[in-house]
Amino acid sequence: MKGKKFRKRLESIRNIRKHELQDKAFEYLGLFCTLLGVLVLATLLLDVLIDGLGRINWDFLFTGTSRKAAWAGIYTAWVGTLWIMVLTSLIAFPLGIGAGLYLEEYGTRGRLSNFIEINIANLAGVPSIIYGLLGLELFARAFALGNSVLTGALTLSLLILPIIIVSTREALKSVPYTIREASYGLGATKWQTIWFQVLPASISGIITGAILSISRAIGETAPLLVVGALAYISFTPKGPMDSFTVLPILIFDWISRPQPGFATNAAAAIIILLFITFLMNGIAVFFRHRAQKKIKW
Amino acid sequence: MNLKEKIIEKLLFFCSLVTVLTTLGIIGVLLVQSFHFFSKVSLFDFLTDTEWTPLFFRKRYGILPLLSGTLLTTLIAMLVAIPLGLTIAIYLSEYAHKTVRNIIKPLLEVLAAVPTVVYGYFALQFVTPFLQHFFPGNTLAGFNALSPGIVIGIMILPLISSLSEDALYAVPKSLREGAFALGSTKFQTSWKVVFPAAFSGISVSVILAISRAIGETMIVAIAAGQQPRLTFNPMVPIETMTTYIVQVSMGDVPHDSIEYRTIFAVGITLFVITFILNNISFWLKKRYQEVYK
Numbered sequence: 191m192k193g194k195k196f197r198k199r200l201e202s203i204r205n206i207r208k209h210e211l212q213d214k215a216f217e218y219l220g221l222f223c224t225l226l227g228v229l230v231l232a233t234l235l236l237d238v239l240i241d242g243l244g245r246i247n248w249d250f251l252f253t254g255t256s257r258k259a260a261w262a263g264i265y266t267a268w269v270g271t272l273w274i275m276v277l278t279s280l281i282a283f284p285l286g287i288g289a290g291l292y293l294e295e296y297g298t299r300g301r302l303s304n305f306i307e308i309n310i311a312n313l314a315g316v317p318s319i320i321y322g323l324l325g326l327e328l329f330a331r332a333f334a335l336g337n338s339v340l341t342g343a344l345t346l347s348l349l350i351l352p353i354i355i356v357s358t359r360e361a362l363k364s365v366p367y368t369i370r371e372a373s374y375g376l377g378a379t380k381w382q383t384i385w386f387q388v389l390p391a392s393i394s395g396i397i398t399g400a401i402l403s404i405s406r407a408i409g410e411t412a413p414l415l416v417v418g419a420l421a422y423i424s425f426t427p428k429g430p431m432d433s434f435t436v437l438p439i440l441i442f443d444w445i446s447r448p449q450p451g452f453a454t455n456a457a458a459a460i461i462i463l464l465f466i467t468f469l470m471n472g473i474a475v476f477f478r479h480r481a482q483k484k485i486k487w
Numbered sequence: 488m489n490l491k492e493k494i495i496e497k498l499l500f501f502c503s504l505v506t507v508l509t510t511l512g513i514i515g516v517l518l519v520q521s522f523h524f525f526s527k528v529s530l531f532d533f534l535t536d537t538e539w540t541p542l543f544f545r546k547r548y549g550i551l552p553l554l555s556g557t558l559l560t561t562l563i564a565m566l567v568a569i570p571l572g573l574t575i576a577i578y579l580s581e582y583a584h585k586t587v588r589n590i591i592k593p594l595l596e597v598l599a600a601v602p603t604v605v606y607g608y609f610a611l612q613f614v615t616p617f618l619q620h621f622f623p624g625n626t627l628a629g630f631n632a633l634s635p636g637i638v639i640g641i642m643i644l645p646l647i648s649s650l651s652e653d654a655l656y657a658v659p660k661s662l663r664e665g666a667f668a669l670g671s672t673k674f675q676t677s678w679k680v681v682f683p684a685a686f687s688g689i690s691v692s693v694i695l696a697i698s699r700a701i702g703e704t705m706i707v708a709i710a711a712g713q714q715p716r717l718t719f720n721p722m723v724p725i726e727t728m729t730t731y732i733v734q735v736s737m738g739d740v741p742h743d744s745i746e747y748r749t750i751f752a753v754g755i756t757l758f759v760i761t762f763i764l765n766n767i768s769f770w771l772k773k774r775y776q777e778v779y780k
């Protein structure tokens with residue numbers, strides 16, 4: 191009798207030990223996986239920096255493309271990226287913020303706004319290259335805009351529209367309903383309430399989403415390749431109807447070339463692209479922080 | 488005054504209508520061009536032929552090699568991202584100190600902000616040569632499915648780890664306390680109580696990640712090669728659906744030729760697959776929200 195009890199107890203102690211060991215092991219595994227993720231990010235950044243940092247100089251930034259790696263620069267590409275950034279912002283921000291306002295403030299929870307909502311969720315999941323096919327047929331060919339900056343900007347605008355709409359709605363949702371009621375109580379119309387109360391209170395959140403979306407747009411390559419952006423352009427665009435290239439496309443072109451000099455060029459251009467991307471994300475984080483801090487309802 | 492209000496409302500309504508027009512535009516463009524394509528090539532051949540050679544003299548239009556290429560890279564990506572992402576999510580939500588979580592989570596999300604063309608460079612210039620050390624005798628080709636697959640897995644890692652962590656974090660504390668009171672370890676609580684409770688939220692993140700991996704273009708266009716091949720061997724060059732669209736877009740294919748229309752036939756296949764996946768995740772998300780209200 192006694193021996194059986196003793197054995198049972200010993201077994202349960204072993205069991206507890208086993209589970210404690212398992213618990214500890216998983217904690218270390220979790221830590222390891224997390225650090226692995228961070229390590230991969232660090233490796234990626236270091237690899238690019240080591241490959242490309244030595245190539246960046248004044249000439250690299252301010253000369254155009256060339257068939258010789260040592261002579262080639264990124265001037266036409268970053269000017270093109272700037273064009274895309276400005277045009278896409280001009281098209282996508284008003285449309286996206288407007289749509290967000292409509293769905294959040296006017297949308298009458300009816301069948302139509304429900305449908306629009308599902309539709310936006312679906313659009314956000316469409317692969318970016320499909321937007322390229324749309325831009326190619328609709329803007330480049332049906333509207334006869336060709337492979338112009340405008341075609342690229344319109345295509346990217348449609349691509350980032352869901353991101354802007356969703357973030358605008360989130361920002362508007364954070365404004366308490368009492369603010370709107372107080373405004374109505376003072377006799378303000380709906381638009382006056384939105385323009386003078388709701389928008390100023392939510393502007394930081396809206397800007398955060400807008401900057402993140404444009405940072406996504408300037409990193410896009412596939413849709414612009416499909417609408418016909420070229421890698422080899424000797425002039426910067428002078429107007430929205432000129433053909434163009436952007437940093438990601440130039441990088442892709444350089445990676446695809448067999449001569450070793452171009453790989454170094456690609457790494458150097460990647461550093462510039464990453465710098466722009468991270469800078470914009472940093473600005474967005476700043477605005478998000480402000481949005482969370484500024485007003486305590 | 489009243490008129491101004493009405494005009495503004497109409498204008499804002501038009502803005503939200505643009506999203507519907509976009510969807511109609513995508514479906515319309517894909518349908519019209521695919522219709523022309525399928526009037527020349529039978530749907531049966533498209534779905535069953537085992538060769539894809541529209542740009543060659545002897546033309547064959549079987550989507551299977553492109554489909555297998557996409558499936559292979561996606562599969563490798565998920566083999567990397569799901570175990571790693573879920574372990575990180577559980578570690579950050581259940582084990583890690585709050586400060587660690589608040590530092591690591593945004594740091595991992597930086598991975599999602601890196602442009603995909605940069606990942607392509609990383610796959611071709613760093614990961615492939617690195618992997619070749621482990622496969623002696625040139626068994627791993629310079630272009631292969633393995634390296635871009637792994638890199639796609641890294642790209643979608645924050646999607647799984649962050650969204651799953653959100654789902655785990657949202658599980659009520661009382662469930663955990665109940666499990667601890669019964670003598671469970673953190674490991675047992677995490678995997679047998681918290682994980683099942685957050686399962687639908689986790690599935691949403693995984694499905695979205697699969698959909699992203701299928702639609703990923705630049706990483707595979709740079710590092711996987713351009714050879715449509717019906718194989719599940721990760722060591723040889725392949726071609727995905729997305730890469731094929733890029734390849735044709737960069738060439739000089741005359742508009743409205745059958746070669747030009749192939750990219751829309753491939754595009755609609757890609758669209759249908761991601762559309763189904765997105766709607767499954769949308770449906771799951773809705774169910775999940777109902778459970779928690």
